[in-house]
Amino acid sequence: MMGRTIFIDPGRCIGCQACVSACRECDSHRGKSMIHLDYTDPGMSVASLPTVCMHCEDPVAPCAEVCPADAILVTADGVVQQADTTRCIGCSNCVNACPFGVPKIDLQAKLQMKCNLCYDRTAYGLAPMCATVCPTGALFYGTLEELQAERPGVQVADSFVFGDVVVQTGVAMVVPADKVQWPVPGGLPVVEINGVDVR
Amino acid sequence: MSTQRIPLDPSLAPPGTRNFRDAGGIPADQWHADQNGETLVPTHCCFCGVQCGMYLRVDKGGKVFGVEPRNHDINRMRLCPKGINAYQQVNHPDRLTSPLMRRSRDEPFKEVSWDEALDHTVAEVRRIQGAHGNDAFGLLGGASLYSEKTYLVGKFARVALKTRHVDYNGRLCMVSAAGANKLAFGIDRAGNPFSDILLTDCLLIAGSNVGECFPVMTQYVWGARDRGASLIVVDPRETAVARTADVHVALKPGTDSAFFNAVLGVVIEEGLTDEAFLADHTTGWAEVKATVAQYPPARAAEICGIPASQIVQVARMFAGAGNAMAMHARGVEHHSQGVENCLSIINLCTATGNLGKPGAGYGTITGQGNGQGGREHGQKSDLLPGGRSIMNEEHRRQICAIWGIEESELPLAGTSMMEMVWQMQRREIRGLIGICNNPFVSLPNYGTVKEGYDTLEFHAQFDFFLSETAANAHVVFPVTVWAEDEGVMANTEARVVKHNKAQEPPAGVRTDTWVMCELARRLGVGDKFDFPGSREVFEELRTASAGTVNDYYGITYERLEETGGIAWPCPSTDHPGTPRLFEGGTTFHPDGKVHMQVVEWHPPMDAYTEEYPLSLTTGRTVAHFLSGNQTRRLGALVEQTPRPWVEVHPSHGFRNGDPVRVITRRGSEVFPALVTEAIRPDTVFIPYHWPVPTAANALTIDALDPRSKIPEYKVCAARIESAERVDEVPAPPTAPGHEAYPETQVSRTDPLPPTAPQGRGTAERN
Numbered sequence: 001m002m003g004r005t006i007f008i009d010p011g012r013c014i015g016c017q018a019c020v021s022a023c024r025e026c027d028s029h030r031g032k033s034m035i036h037l038d039y040t041d042p043g044m045s046v047a048s049l050p051t052v053c054m055h056c057e058d059p060v061a062p063c064a065e066v067c068p069a070d071a072i073l074v075t076a077d078g079v080v081q082q083a084d085t086t087r088c089i090g091c092s093n094c095v096n097a098c099p100f101g102v103p104k105i106d107l108q109a110k111l112q113m114k115c116n117l118c119y120d121r122t123a124y125g126l127a128p129m130c131a132t133v134c135p136t137g138a139l140f141y142g143t144l145e146e147l148q149a150e151r152p153g154v155q156v157a158d159s160f161v162f163g164d165v166v167v168q169t170g171v172a173m174v175v176p177a178d179k180v181q182w183p184v185p186g187g188l189p190v191v192e193i194n195g196v197d198v199r
Numbered sequence: 200m201s202t203q204r205i206p207l208d209p210s211l212a213p214p215g216t217r218n219f220r221d222a223g224g225i226p227a228d229q230w231h232a233d234q235n236g237e238t239l240v241p242t243h244c245c246f247c248g249v250q251c252g253m254y255l256r257v258d259k260g261g262k263v264f265g266v267e268p269r270n271h272d273i274n275r276m277r278l279c280p281k282g283i284n285a286y287q288q289v290n291h292p293d294r295l296t297s298p299l300m301r302r303s304r305d306e307p308f309k310e311v312s313w314d315e316a317l318d319h320t321v322a323e324v325r326r327i328q329g330a331h332g333n334d335a336f337g338l339l340g341g342a343s344l345y346s347e348k349t350y351l352v353g354k355f356a357r358v359a360l361k362t363r364h365v366d367y368n369g370r371l372c373m374v375s376a377a378g379a380n381k382l383a384f385g386i387d388r389a390g391n392p393f394s395d396i397l398l399t400d401c402l403l404i405a406g407s408n409v410g411e412c413f414p415v416m417t418q419y420v421w422g423a424r425d426r427g428a429s430l431i432v433v434d435p436r437e438t439a440v441a442r443t444a445d446v447h448v449a450l451k452p453g454t455d456s457a458f459f460n461a462v463l464g465v466v467i468e469e470g471l472t473d474e475a476f477l478a479d480h481t482t483g484w485a486e487v488k489a490t491v492a493q494y495p496p497a498r499a500a501e502i503c504g505i506p507a508s509q510i511v512q513v514a515r516m517f518a519g520a521g522n523a524m525a526m527h528a529r530g531v532e533h534h535s536q537g538v539e540n541c542l543s544i545i546n547l548c549t550a551t552g553n554l555g556k557p558g559a560g561y562g563t564i565t566g567q568g569n570g571q572g573g574r575e576h577g578q579k580s581d582l583l584p585g586g587r588s589i590m591n592e593e594h595r596r597q598i599c600a601i602w603g604i605e606e607s608e609l610p611l612a613g614t615s616m617m618e619m620v621w622q623m624q625r626r627e628i629r630g631l632i633g634i635c636n637n638p639f640v641s642l643p644n645y646g647t648v649k650e651g652y653d654t655l656e657f658h659a660q661f662d663f664f665l666s667e668t669a670a671n672a673h674v675v676f677p678v679t680v681w682a683e684d685e686g687v688m689a690n691t692e693a694r695v696v697k698h699n700k701a702q703e704p705p706a707g708v709r710t711d712t713w714v715m716c717e718l719a720r721r722l723g724v725g726d727k728f729d730f731p732g733s734r735e736v737f738e739e740l741r742t743a744s745a746g747t748v749n750d751y752y753g754i755t756y757e758r759l760e761e762t763g764g765i766a767w768p769c770p771s772t773d774h775p776g777t778p779r780l781f782e783g784g785t786t787f788h789p790d791g792k793v794h795m796q797v798v799e800w801h802p803p804m805d806a807y808t809e810e811y812p813l814s815l816t817t818g819r820t821v822a823h824f825l826s827g828n829q830t831r832r833l834g835a836l837v838e839q840t841p842r843p844w845v846e847v848h849p850s851h852g853f854r855n856g857d858p859v860r861v862i863t864r865r866g867s868e869v870f871p872a873l874v875t876e877a878i879r880p881d882t883v884f885i886p887y888h889w890p891v892p893t894a895a896n897a898l899t900i901d902a903l904d905p906r907s908k909i910p911e912y913k914v915c916a917a918r919i920e921s922a923e924r925v926d927e928v929p930a931p932p933t934a935p936g937h938e939a940y941p942e943t944q945v946s947r948t949d950p951l952p953p954t955a956p957q958g959r960g961t962a963e964r965n
Contacts, residue, residue, distance in 0.1 A: 012417075012421050013439075014410030014414060014417055014439035015439055016411065016821045017280050017821065018277075018278060018279045018280050018282075018414060020839070021280040021284055021835050021836075024835060025266060025283060043849075043855065043875050043876065044875070044877075045442065045876070045877065046439050048439070127276075132268045133277055133278040133279075133282075133283060134277065135274075135277045135278070135279055135415040135418055136410075136414070136417045136418055136421055137418055137421060150425070
């Protein structure tokens with residue numbers, strides 16, 4: 001987990017999509033939103049959660065690892081940047097590699113785009129646009145200490161398990177205080193590989 | 200009477216809001232922070248009653264081009280999707296930039312000069328009033344106008360048009376709460392500031408989808424939850440806030456007062472009332488006590504369609520908490536018993552002593568940006584500036600002295616907005632000017648509304664986009680959007696905030712103030728309408744409200760810019776304002792007591808039969824605002840929610856996206872089904888922001904509350920059937936020569952419900 005990062009608290013999310021609209025206003029990808037707002041149990045419940053780039057730390061961001069053009073750079077402070085437009089070839093490797101389904105490809109421009117933690121704002125000491133406007137604090141920007149000062153007893157997780165791989169992330173997720181599972185199961189359970197039941 | 204005044208504790212901030220730097224780089228409310236060649240103009244959002252602070256980003260050419268969060272006391276940088284996208288209206292291609300005119304509705308609009316449009320309007324006013332009397336011409340205002348303009352609407356109607364027929368669209372919004380507050384407390388506003396929510400031990404939210412209609416208020420609700428407060432939500436639908444509540448009472452629409460009476464009955468039975476408070480600060484308690492005894496939990500449970508145990512649970516939770524707060528919005532007010540519903544909640548708060556304390560109180564959440572301020576200064580048919588009554592001789596004398604007219608010239612009370620439409624049908628009102636409203640979408644029973652407006656001999660409308668109503672008018676005046684003029688609004692907390700001018704209006708566009716003053720000049724009363732701008736109107740408004748309950752006298756533009764907002768009453772320029780009312784249990788009645796009122800429940804006006812067994816209820820969705828005239832033109836919001844839907848319970852056997860015909864006694868329309876467990880099986884819901892043929896308000900009933908005259912939007916009898924295909928959403932009307940803005944046409948014709956109406960269903964066919 002990075003020092004100053006985003007914490008996602010699905011329990012506070014009301015699905016209003018203010019983050020989606022705010023992300024369009026970010027100057028580094030103006031007009032395009034990089035936030036995915038998911039409804040976990042549509043038709044049964046109004047539960048929702050925003051997904052921003054998790055800025056993976058270990059293994060080094062999978063999207064960057066698989067980029068054949070070395071277009072996805074990670075800054076010293078752990079932020080995984082969106083693809084460098086002078087290098088990106090629009091091959092979609094990063095899209096397939098990301099376990100959280102974050103990057104998007106603009107097929108016409110042959111460019112990848114994703115959340116870069118609002119580098120245009122954080123560089124000036126401002127919070128990312130989504131966490132700034134989020135009306136409920138479902139997206140919180142700050143340090144873990146600041147979060148815990150605001151919300152006593154809050155528990156967070158920054159490692160997620162996908163099959164045999166554990167991914168450690170720079171962005172953390174708030175988990176129910178009475179159900180801390182470590183690491184958090186990510187994605188869907190693997191039930192078969194090449195037709196073989198592996199459960 | 201004196202109220203102990205407590206300035207708000209600045210350390211009370213919603214959670215997670217302390218570690219942001221304001222991009223202004225300067226304390227909020229200072230003028231013009233210059234950064235990267237752009238200017239940040241501090242102002243507020245134009246939409247709902249929360250009135251979030253924001254900066255508008257203005258480029259070197261003086262054009263608004265973006266939004267930047269602002270660390271204002273109300274919202275601490277938070278914004279909702281409407282607020283984030285609001286700036287896109289300012290330089291939108293659909294803006295009207297020239298007056299439009301036509302002699303009859305069969306002709307197309309022509310662009311004409313301002314003089315021609317104004318002169319024609321004045322000639323029509325003179326012709327109609329000459330032939331049929333002054334009251335044959337009406338004026339309808341709006342609660343999204345700045346308070347200065349609402350003051351002018353009232354004055355223009357009574358001094359220039361000399362008609363009693365003036366009303367405003369806040370009549371559709373929260374007059375039930377206004378009526379109940381006046382009866383019980385002698386003052387019409389919410390009792391507590393938002394920050395009190397952070398201090399409460401139990402929060403009851405009734406008939407309010409806070410997460411969608413007032414998203415930025417949610418941070419206060421969650422802040423209370425962080426402190427361990429319990430949450431009770433009363434709503435037929437499981438909303439985002441209801442999902443996490445300790446108790447979600449999913450009652451049948453139109454049964455609120457039976458529920459709250461029963462809750463109060465249990466509170467009494469279990470000895471949880473605050474007898475000392477009741478003895479010292481109330482009248483009418485004995486009668487209320489006797490009435491609620493008629494509503495035992497078993498009876499109320501049957502009326503409301505909920506388990507009786509929930510009534511007991513809510514009573515214990517609310518009355519057993521240290522400090523409890525009750526807040527409600529349109530869900531309890533949009534009823535033919537809206538005033539009673541509000542009074543039953545007031546009775547519950549009063550009986551438990553939850554009034555006028557930090558974290559304890561009662562309040563309504565205003566829907567429109569100036570829902571609170573819009574009804575304080577004479578826009579309502581029965582009120583004069585400063586909340587004075589137009590039927591009170593003393594009040595009439597005071598206002599006539601300020602306006603410089605004879606008392607005999609001041610008209611008496613008029614009728615409400617819906618009643619005015621009926622009068623149009625009967626040709627009692629033959630001419631109308633509409634300012635900042637869109638009744639073709641927002642009034643119930645569209646068939647009646649259309650007929651009423653079509654019967655008008657002359658109809659002029661002020662707007663900055665061609666609304667569905669303006670498209671039916673004879674004259675349309677292009678006026679400014681909120682960012683092109685300055686003025687004040689009063690938010691839900693009755694905190695008066697100042698909006699600043701961020702850019703010059705486009706050529707050909709004038710402010711509403713200018714148009715009203717110019718019409719007045721041509722009607723021969725220009726000397727009483729000598730207002731160069733909002734500032735001068737505000738000075739008169741201040742003076743006119745001095746000494747009344749709604750006292751603005753101590754509020755000045757300079758003070759508002761310094762402080763970021765002052766809650767009225769504020770009688771002098773060194774007064775800090777009154778964020779919290781009823782300190783020490785004192786109300787604004789002459790005896791200083793809460794006048795508790797007996798409330799009896801009665802069924803909704805539209806009777807259920809075998810033919811119409813279901814309740815149809817309506818409401819908002821987060822991406823749109825009221826009639827959608829603004830939000831249905833902004834690409835991001837249209838993309839988020841391109842079309843309405845009908846929310847139905849799975850028990851009806853529909854699948855997502857199935858075309859469902861919703862039929863009431865007033866009409867029928869077809870919507871895609873959004874199948875969800877999050878609604879009662881006997882209730883269907885349609886969001887109301889769209890015009891015919893996808894208008895919820897073509898189906899709703901125009902029954903009114905006898906006291907507040909609010910329409911019963913929230914419940915009518917309906918049935919649903921399978922249909923062939925859904926009705927397509929019409930493109931918003933545009934001025935001649937303008938095509939519909941392409942960005943807002945995406946997915947407008949999509950036959951499926953939007954993929955993300957707050958997670959209430961899925962667009963995939965199951």
